[in-house]
Amino acid sequence: MNAEKQNITQEEFELIERYLLNTMSETEFIxxxxxxxxxxLLKEKVENCRITLQAIEEQSLIEKFDTFHQEITLENNSKIISLSDNVKQVKWYKKYTVAASIILLLGLSGIWYLSSTQNPKQLYNKYFNVDPGLPTIMSDxxxxxxxxxxxxxxxxxxxxIAISKWEALLKNKPQNDTLNYFIGVAHLANKNEDAAIKFLxxxxxxxNTTFKNEAYHYxxxxxxxxxxIELAKKxxxxxxxxxxxxxxxxLND
Incomplete structure (x- = not known):
């Protein structure tokens, strides 16, 4: 990993923190x-921060504080936060309300963890119902x-078959929200989650879409x-x- 990939600025850290703690506004999140x-590169930094926080969360409260304090090195006149190659430590060079931040992160453990009684597949099967679609109207x-x-x-x-026909229409209207929505839901119903996410x-x-709530749901x-789970909740x-x-x-229980 090169030096650029090891470093994250204070501004980037604060942005990623808002993202991971689900405190972004809808506009900023999108x-x-x-x-x-x-x-x-940003995606890698987000992943590194997430893994680091997960490592902190898995230990007992005392161990979290002890380990975290051992891994933090405060240096004067520095505005860079460094992530090690094995992503096991976070160093930031300001007194960034360390204890309060850790407590806040520990309190939000549900962002990254589901108990065995909240299996994602079971919850998906419980809540997924394909959109019933629009009334079929004859037209010239x-x-x-x-x-x-x-x-x-x-x-x-x-x-x-439906996706194939709708995608042919989408070529002339790539921004059409109705087409994108139903193509996305059809892909999800057809067990193609990645494609569904793209269209949704x-x-x-x-x-201006009228499918906003439905799109966020799917x-x-x-x-x-x-x-x-993090993006599901967001x-x-x-x-x-x-x-x-x-x-x-x-998901929050």
Whole structure:
């Protein structure tokens, strides 16, 4: 790992901390998530911070403080936080309310850990119900006809056929929230979580979408299915759907 990858600025640390502690606003979360998709270095720094915090969390309270204090080196006039190659220590060079931060992190252990009674797969199966879709309406409009023709396939559980037809329409309307939403849900129903996330992300980036709550709900489920509990909770937080609130409550227990 080179020197650049070992270092994280104070500003980056504070940004990543907000991300990991789920204190970002919806706008900041969406923007940060988009950046993570293209910035591999930032993604690595986030992962390093997450692993470090997990290591701290796994020990007893006294051990956490002792180990953490042993691994912290305070140096004057420095604004860089260094992460070691084995990502087992965090060094920051300001008095950054260390004790308070650790206590806060320990109190939020649910962000990274689910007990055996909250198995992600079980919770996913409990809360996932495919969107029933839109009423199929006959129309003389060619594009409308093709859309609802695919909707018939979707309702019959023929997700691959529906996706193929909708993606053909999406080529002319790549930002269409309805197409992106149903393609995403169809992929999720077809057990393709990564593809589902891609299309559902397009929906929440559309400020005018009417599928906002639904998209966040299914994004939460998609991340839950991939065992990414942190992102599952973040997305569920932005959905007002009752099932989203119920699932989030179980994840936080």
């Amino acid at each position: 923007s940060f998530n988009e950046t993570l998709k293209t910035d591999s 409009n060619t594009s409308h006809f093709k859309f609802y023709d695919a909707m018939v396939n979707y309702k019959q559980g023929e997700y691959i 992300d397009n929906v929440i980036l559309n400020s 994004l939460g489920l998609a991340y839950l299915k991939t065992n990414n 997305n569920l937080t932005f959905s007002t759907i009752d099932n989203s609130k119920a699932l989030l409550s179980e």
